[in-house]
Amino acid sequence: MMDKRTPLEKVLHALNYAVVTAVSLMCLYPMLHVLFASLSDPMRLLAHRGLLLWPQGFSLKGYQAVLSNPNILSGYMNTIIYLAGGLVVSMVLTPLGAYALACKDYPFRNVLVFLFVFTMYFSGGLIPNFLVIKNLGLYDSRWAIILPTAVSTYNLIVMRTAFSSVPGALQESACLDGANDFVILYRIYIPCIRATMAVVCLFYAVSQWNSWFNSMIYLQSSSKWPLQLWLREILINSASGGTSDDADALYLQELIRYAVIIVATVPILVVYPYAQKYFMKGVMLGSVKG
Amino acid sequence: MKRAINRPRKSLWARMKKHKYIYLMLLPVVIYYIVFHYLAMGGLVIAFQNYKPKLGILGSKWVGLKHFEDFLTGKYAWRVIRNTLVLNLYLLLFGFPAPIILALLMNELRDNAYKKTLQTVSYMPHFISLVVVCGLLVDFSMSDGLFNNVLALFGFERTNLLGSNQYYRTVYIVSNIWQNVGWNSIIYLASLSSVDNSLHEAAAIDGAGRLRRIWHVNIPAILPVIVIQLIMRIGNLMSQGYEKTILLYSPVVYETADIISSHVYRYGLEKTNYSYGAAVGVFNSLVNLVFLCTANQVSRRLTETSLW
Structure with a gap:
C-alpha cells in the first residue's frame, strides 16, 4: 500500500493497538467482574483481593436468592408491563409525528417543527413536570411511567430523517392512485425503513428498561415499582447497611448484589449482539441537523 | 391572471384542507407535546408565586x-452553582475529547474484524442502566472494593472514594467517560470512514507520515461534526447529571x-417547596439557554458551522 513506515511509526502503530485494546478491555471488565463474583463462593469472594479473573469457587446461591425474591419478580413483571405499554404508544405516535415532519409544504409545518425541537433545549423542569402529573391525576398510576416518555424528540428526528430518504416518486404515484397519507405511511414509508423502525424501537426499549427516576418520583406503591427501582434499593440504599449479625446472611447479601445486576442486565446483553449493527445507522440519522 | 391574484387568499384554508390527514396524524403528537411539555412550561409561573x-x-x-x-442569597447558591460548573467543565475538558481520540485511534487499526469487535465492546457500557453503573461504583469505591484494591497496589491509602470530597x-x-466514550465515538468514526481516500494518497505522496495525515486530513474532515457536537454539549452544560448525582452522592460529600x-430535587420536591424548586429550575434552564446561544453564535462566527 501507500505506507512506507518508519520505525517510529511501527512503534506507534503497535502502541495504538495496545491502547485501543486496553480501552476496550476496560469497558468490558466491570461486567465480567460482576459475572464472576455472582458465581463465586461467598466466603472465598470476600477473602479475595484484587482483580477477579475467574469465579472463586462456584455457587448459585445468589441466583437462587434473587429468583425467589418476590420484590424482584414483581419488579420484573412491572418493567415488562411498562416496556410493552410504552413501546405500543411510542411506536404509534413516533411514526405519525415523523411522517408529518418529513412532509413538506403544508401550512404551519415550521411552527410544528419548532414546537417539537424547542423541547430538546428547554423544559419546564422537575417541579412543574411533577405538578402536571399530579394535577392530571396520574400520580401513583402506571400511566405516569408510560405516557410522559411516549415520544422522544431525538427518535422523532431519527425517523424523520429515514422517511426523507424514501424516494418521493413512490409517494406521488400512490397519491395518483388515490391513497391518503395514512395509507402512504403504513403501506409505503414504514415498510421502506424497517431497519430504522428497529433502531428506534430498540432506543425506546432500552431507555424504558433502564429508567428509574420517573418511577421514583411518580410511584408511591412499591407494588408498581419497576426492576430498576428495586435494584436501587438493593445496590445503593442498602449498600452501607450490613445490619445482619449472621455472617452467612451477610455473605449472601453480597452475592445477591452481584446476581441481581446480572439478572437485570442479561436481557439487554442478549439483544445487544443482534442490535449492534444498527447502532451506527441510528446515531447517524439522528445527527442530521435542521 | 385573476386566479393568480386570488390564490394566496383562498389558499391557506384550501391547502390545509388538502393536507387534512397530516393534521389528523399530528393531532395525537401535538396533544402529547402540549400536555407533557408545554403545560409544564406554563406551570413555570409558580416560580413567581407562593x-x-x-x-x-x-x-x-x-x-x-x-x-x-x-436562592441566590441563600447559603447553598454558590456551592451548587460552583459544583455544577466545575463538574461539567471537567466533563467537557476530559469527556468531550475522549471519544474523538478513541475514534482517531480506532480508525488507524487495519484489521477490520478486530476493529469491529473492539467497537462493539466499547459501546456496551452505554446500555447498562445507570442504577447498575452507580451500584457498581458504590461497590467498587468502598474501602475494600475493587478500586481500592487496585489503588492499594500503587501505595494509596484505602478510603471510601465516594465518601470523600477529594475523590x-x-x-x-x-465513570462518565467510561459510560460514553465508545458510544460517542460512533459518530466520529462514521465521518472518518467517509474521508476521501485520495486525500490520504495525495498527502502520502507529498511525504506526510501517519501522524501528519491524521493532523492535516482526518481532523479537518471531522471538524464540522466536532463543532456541532460541542455546541450541543454546551447546550446541555447545566442540565445533565442529576440522576447520577442523586444515585451517587451522600450528605458527607454535598x-x-x-x-x-x-x-431542586431535595428542596423543591422532597421538602415540597414547589415554588422555590421551580424558581431554581428556571434559573438553571435560562443559564443553560444562554450558554447554548453563545456557543452557537461564537461557532457561527469562527467556523461557519452552527445549529441554526
Missing part, C-alpha cells in the same frame, strides 16, 4: 422574584457533589 397545591395556580399569591432572591469528582467524571438539579 404556590399551594390546594389553592392552585390561579388562587396562589404572587410574590415576584422572591424565590430567585432566596468524589474523579469517580464521577472517570460540598463537592451537590449540583443545582439535585438541590
Whole structure:
C-alpha cells in the first residue's frame, strides 16, 4: 500500500493497538467482574483481593436468592408491563409525528417543527413536570411511567430523517392512485425503513428498561415499582447497611448484589449482539441537523 | 391572471384542507407535546408565586422574584452553582475529547474484524442502566472494593472514594467517560470512514507520515461534526447529571457533589417547596439557554458551522 513506515511509526502503530485494546478491555471488565463474583463462593469472594479473573469457587446461591425474591419478580413483571405499554404508544405516535415532519409544504409545518425541537433545549423542569402529573391525576398510576416518555424528540428526528430518504416518486404515484397519507405511511414509508423502525424501537426499549427516576418520583406503591427501582434499593440504599449479625446472611447479601445486576442486565446483553449493527445507522440519522 | 391574484387568499384554508390527514396524524403528537411539555412550561409561573397545591395556580399569591432572591442569597447558591460548573467543565475538558481520540485511534487499526469487535465492546457500557453503573461504583469505591484494591497496589491509602470530597469528582467524571466514550465515538468514526481516500494518497505522496495525515486530513474532515457536537454539549452544560448525582452522592460529600438539579430535587420536591424548586429550575434552564446561544453564535462566527 501507500505506507512506507518508519520505525517510529511501527512503534506507534503497535502502541495504538495496545491502547485501543486496553480501552476496550476496560469497558468490558466491570461486567465480567460482576459475572464472576455472582458465581463465586461467598466466603472465598470476600477473602479475595484484587482483580477477579475467574469465579472463586462456584455457587448459585445468589441466583437462587434473587429468583425467589418476590420484590424482584414483581419488579420484573412491572418493567415488562411498562416496556410493552410504552413501546405500543411510542411506536404509534413516533411514526405519525415523523411522517408529518418529513412532509413538506403544508401550512404551519415550521411552527410544528419548532414546537417539537424547542423541547430538546428547554423544559419546564422537575417541579412543574411533577405538578402536571399530579394535577392530571396520574400520580401513583402506571400511566405516569408510560405516557410522559411516549415520544422522544431525538427518535422523532431519527425517523424523520429515514422517511426523507424514501424516494418521493413512490409517494406521488400512490397519491395518483388515490391513497391518503395514512395509507402512504403504513403501506409505503414504514415498510421502506424497517431497519430504522428497529433502531428506534430498540432506543425506546432500552431507555424504558433502564429508567428509574420517573418511577421514583411518580410511584408511591412499591407494588408498581419497576426492576430498576428495586435494584436501587438493593445496590445503593442498602449498600452501607450490613445490619445482619449472621455472617452467612451477610455473605449472601453480597452475592445477591452481584446476581441481581446480572439478572437485570442479561436481557439487554442478549439483544445487544443482534442490535449492534444498527447502532451506527441510528446515531447517524439522528445527527442530521435542521 | 385573476386566479393568480386570488390564490394566496383562498389558499391557506384550501391547502390545509388538502393536507387534512397530516393534521389528523399530528393531532395525537401535538396533544402529547402540549400536555407533557408545554403545560409544564406554563406551570413555570409558580416560580413567581407562593404556590399551594390546594389553592392552585390561579388562587396562589404572587410574590415576584422572591424565590430567585432566596436562592441566590441563600447559603447553598454558590456551592451548587460552583459544583455544577466545575463538574461539567471537567466533563467537557476530559469527556468531550475522549471519544474523538478513541475514534482517531480506532480508525488507524487495519484489521477490520478486530476493529469491529473492539467497537462493539466499547459501546456496551452505554446500555447498562445507570442504577447498575452507580451500584457498581458504590461497590467498587468502598474501602475494600475493587478500586481500592487496585489503588492499594500503587501505595494509596484505602478510603471510601465516594465518601470523600477529594475523590468524589474523579469517580464521577472517570465513570462518565467510561459510560460514553465508545458510544460517542460512533459518530466520529462514521465521518472518518467517509474521508476521501485520495486525500490520504495525495498527502502520502507529498511525504506526510501517519501522524501528519491524521493532523492535516482526518481532523479537518471531522471538524464540522466536532463543532456541532460541542455546541450541543454546551447546550446541555447545566442540565445533565442529576440522576447520577442523586444515585451517587451522600450528605458527607454535598460540598463537592451537590449540583443545582439535585438541590431542586431535595428542596423543591422532597421538602415540597414547589415554588422555590421551580424558581431554581428556571434559573438553571435560562443559564443553560444562554450558554447554548453563545456557543452557537461564537461557532457561527469562527467556523461557519452552527445549529441554526
